[in-house]
Amino acid sequence: MSTHPILELRGVSKRFGAVQALYQVDFKVHPGEVMALVGDNGAGKSTLIKCVAGIYPIDAGEVLFDGNPVQVHGPKDAAALGIEVVYQDLALADNLDVVQNMFLGREQLGSLRRLDEVSMERRAKETLDSLSVTTIRSVRQTVAGLSGGQRQSVAVAKAVMWNSKVVILDEPTAALGVAQTRQVLDLVKRLGQQGLAVVLVSHNLHDIFEVADSITVLRLGQSIAEHRTAEVTQTQVVESITAGKLSKVPGLAEEVVA
Amino acid sequence: MSTQVPPVEASPAAPSTVAPAGDSVGDAARRWWAGIRAGDLGILPIIIGLLVIVVVFQSQNDRFLTSGNFVNLIVQLAATAVIAMGVVFVLLLGEIDLSVGYVAGVAGVATALMLLPDGSNELSAGPAIVIAIAIGASIGLLHGLLITKLGIPSFVVTLAGLLGWNGVVLLLIGTRGTVTIQNDTIIGVANDFLSDGIAWLVLLLGIALYAGVLLSGRRARAKAALPAEPIALLVLRVAALAAIGAAVVAVANDDRGVPYVFLLLTGLFILWTYVLNRTTFGRHVYAVGGNAEAARRAGINVDRVKIACFMIASSMAALGGIVLASRLRSVDTNAGSGSILLYSIAAAVIGGTSLFGGRGNIRSAILGAMVIMSIDNGLGLLGLSSGTKFVVTGLVLLAAVAVDSISRRGRENAGRA
Ligand SMILES: Nc1ncnc2c1ncn2[C@@H]1O[C@H](COP(=O)(O)OP(=O)(O)OP(=O)(O)O)[C@@H](O)[C@H]1O
Ligand SMILES: [Mg+2]
Numbered sequence: 001m002s003t004h005p006i007l008e009l010r011g012v013s014k015r016f017g018a019v020q021a022l023y024q025v026d027f028k029v030h031p032g033e034v035m036a037l038v039g040d041n042g043a044g045k046s047t048l049i050k051c052v053a054g055i056y057p058i059d060a061g062e063v064l065f066d067g068n069p070v071q072v073h074g075p076k077d078a079a080a081l082g083i084e085v086v087y088q089d090l091a092l093a094d095n096l097d098v099v100q101n102m103f104l105g106r107e108q109l110g111s112l113r114r115l116d117e118v119s120m121e122r123r124a125k126e127t128l129d130s131l132s133v134t135t136i137r138s139v140r141q142t143v144a145g146l147s148g149g150q151r152q153s154v155a156v157a158k159a160v161m162w163n164s165k166v167v168i169l170d171e172p173t174a175a176l177g178v179a180q181t182r183q184v185l186d187l188v189k190r191l192g193q194q195g196l197a198v199v200l201v202s203h204n205l206h207d208i209f210e211v212a213d214s215i216t217v218l219r220l221g222q223s224i225a226e227h228r229t230a231e232v233t234q235t236q237v238v239e240s241i242t243a244g245k246l247s248k249v250p251g252l253a254e255e256v257v258a
Numbered sequence: 259m260s261t262q263v264p265p266v267e268a269s270p271a272a273p274s275t276v277a278p279a280g281d282s283v284g285d286a287a288r289r290w291w292a293g294i295r296a297g298d299l300g301i302l303p304i305i306i307g308l309l310v311i312v313v314v315f316q317s318q319n320d321r322f323l324t325s326g327n328f329v330n331l332i333v334q335l336a337a338t339a340v341i342a343m344g345v346v347f348v349l350l351l352g353e354i355d356l357s358v359g360y361v362a363g364v365a366g367v368a369t370a371l372m373l374l375p376d377g378s379n380e381l382s383a384g385p386a387i388v389i390a391i392a393i394g395a396s397i398g399l400l401h402g403l404l405i406t407k408l409g410i411p412s413f414v415v416t417l418a419g420l421l422g423w424n425g426v427v428l429l430l431i432g433t434r435g436t437v438t439i440q441n442d443t444i445i446g447v448a449n450d451f452l453s454d455g456i457a458w459l460v461l462l463l464g465i466a467l468y469a470g471v472l473l474s475g476r477r478a479r480a481k482a483a484l485p486a487e488p489i490a491l492l493v494l495r496v497a498a499l500a501a502i503g504a505a506v507v508a509v510a511n512d513d514r515g516v517p518y519v520f521l522l523l524t525g526l527f528i529l530w531t532y533v534l535n536r537t538t539f540g541r542h543v544y545a546v547g548g549n550a551e552a553a554r555r556a557g558i559n560v561d562r563v564k565i566a567c568f569m570i571a572s573s574m575a576a577l578g579g580i581v582l583a584s585r586l587r588s589v590d591t592n593a594g595s596g597s598i599l600l601y602s603i604a605a606a607v608i609g610g611t612s613l614f615g616g617r618g619n620i621r622s623a624i625l626g627a628m629v630i631m632s633i634d635n636g637l638g639l640l641g642l643s644s645g646t647k648f649v650v651t652g653l654v655l656l657a658a659v660a661v662d663s664i665s666r667r668g669r670e671n672a673g674r675a
Contacts, residue, residue, distance in 0.1 A: 012513065053555070055554075055555060064624055074557060075554070076557035085555075087555065091549070091551060091552040091556070092549065093544070093545045093548035093553065094548055094549060094553055094616075095544060095547070095549075095550055095616035095617055096545060098626070100545075101552075104545055104552070104553070104558070105542075105556030105557040105558050106557075107538045109538070113538075114536050114537070115538065118484060120480045121482075121484055122482050122483075146318040207442055214618035227580045
């Protein structure tokens with residue numbers, strides 16, 4: 001593992017109206033590291049991810065990529081840096097087919113700026129094959145006709161297709177069967193071994209202990225602790241999730257932001 | 259809380275839409291039938307509808323199925339079809355444009371005024387058309403900016419447009435009452451015809467082009483070892499185009515010939531179908547209509563796509579307004595009023611473009627215009643009033659939307675929603 005983090009958040013805050021979704025969160029992940037992000041429902045995991053991806057602007061704090069402060073104003077910026085995200089709600093367009101979804105926003109063009117359907121279809125197939133996704137019968141069927149697990153496979157395939165440096169997966173196994181979950185966990189491990197930084201959001205501590213190198217715990221929008229997986233037990237992690245000490249008083253947060 | 263986990267239970271896998279390698283026409287037909295049973299009706303309702311219309315009107319008045327009336331019908335439906343093509347873009351977003359009628363009116367009046375022979379600033383037809391379409395594009399830009407940047411619903415913006423552009427028509431006409439068009443080029447758009455030989459030549463070129471496109475597409479897929487359509491189906495498609503095209507040319511030539519507007523319609527159909535199916539922009543239109551948030555997260559500039567669609571809608575409305583003015587050889591204070599707006603939107607919907615966004619195509623504009631204008635034309639031949647026309651067209655629109663809703667339910671049940 002290299003010495004400096006590829007992605008680092010320092011003191012990031014985000015507020016939605018009356019809800020302080022994130023408060024002075026510190027977070028970092030190194031190349032080749034699988035970092036689990038855990039916390040109860042509403043702890044702010046998805047919000048943190050969307051801030052990194054440029055979906056939500058942050059209110060305060062800074063984001064560093066490869067040691068340099070960066071401004072991520074939108075998904076294009078994040079993708080340009082090499083950050084790929086599988087969102088919890090998957091963000092697929094139901095009326096488009098598998099190939100069209102996988103290349104959405106990054107379509108390959110042939111002559112005359114025409115969509116190069118043939119090479120897109122081939123690459124989509126190769127990617128799905130490499131992930132051992134065998135249940136999707138045709139990559140030309142619309143996503144609406146896929147099962148929850150199949151949709152998730154498409155979303156994961158869409159994220160790993162671009163030689164990215166950081167892959168963020170928000171509950172990628174939530175809808176998956178046993179075999180598919182196995183595939184995704186193996187994939188997460190493989191991505192880490194290939195030197196990518198992987199951020200994995202999950203509620204399943206068993207899975208996390210199997211694949212993650214480190215665990216960051218969020219509680220009520222604050223980063224509580226960062227554990228090395230090898231050095232903690234599941235019980236200790238559960239304790240941080242449910243009763244971790246809030247170092248910053250939420251009441252103060254309002255004054256700081258206001 | 260905010261957890262949005264997709265349903266776990268698997269929906270039955272939908273039949274694939276692309277033929278596996280080496281399958282036959284029989285397989286293709288079976289897939290088509292399975293699609294229909296799953297609620298993917300395609301153009302079937304339209305074909306049946308047109309057949310019913312033909313049988314009903316022909317039995318009432320045997321002038322309906324004459325070559326002369328056929329040519330009339332093409333000229334009559336042209337403006338509606340042109341405007342409806344623009345409306346398709348807006349409907350694909352899941353938005354609406356209620357202003358297209360009077361935008362067509364503004365463009366028609368502007369064209370007529372620019373061509374006034376007594377004016378010192380008389381223009382020739384080309385620049386006048388370009389300026390009129392540019393006016394349309396600017397109107398669309400204005401609508402698009404209000405809708406995206408201020409967040410006003412398109413329904414409200416274009417409803418204001420409906421009133422406002424009607425006012426502009428009246429202001430432009432002023433005290434003139436009626437402005438007649440004397441420019442031969444503009445008049446010719448809807449009132450001139452291809453010579454018989456040229457029409458056949460254009461048809462041959464069209465068939466060759468279509469066959470070439472299908473073949474090269476098939477070869478590219480085969481080279482990449484991807485499943486391709488059976489060659490027999492490809493032959494069938496080309497043969498179908500040749501048969502329909504030959505019928506159109508033969509019947510039209512029996513009368514005055516193929517109208518220039520038919521060429522215009524064909525050209526616009528090819529252009530916009532290409533844009534929707536073969537370009538990044540078209541892909542993004544469908545994505546925004548299907549799931550705007552997913553499009554945004556894919557880095558698509560959703561606002562820009564929407565603005566472009568409203569600009570296309572208004573530009574096509576402007577072009578439709580010119581076609582209409584050409585057919586009537588004049589414009590007056592009624593320009594853009596009456597049935598033109600509702601017919602255009604209804605045409606796109608009857609043709610199969612969903613009002614809910616994300617589903618539809620350019621073809622629907624032409625097919626829908628065919629249905630609406632044959633009813634309009636047929637009832638006209640029977641000497642029935644506008645009142646009857648509107649009631650019947652309203653019922654057809656209702657039927658079309660009902661078919662859409664029912665087939666949507668079918669798709670949902672079959673996991674194809
Ligand atoms: N777009 C939004 N507008 C307003 N509030 C929001 C928005 N998104 C998230 N929140 C709020 O921010 C808090 C954190 O939500 P978030 O989705 O990040 O939680 P999470 O940790 O991902 O939870 P889960 O495990 O349920 O996915 C919640 O209180 C939520 O209601
Ligand atoms: Mg979440």
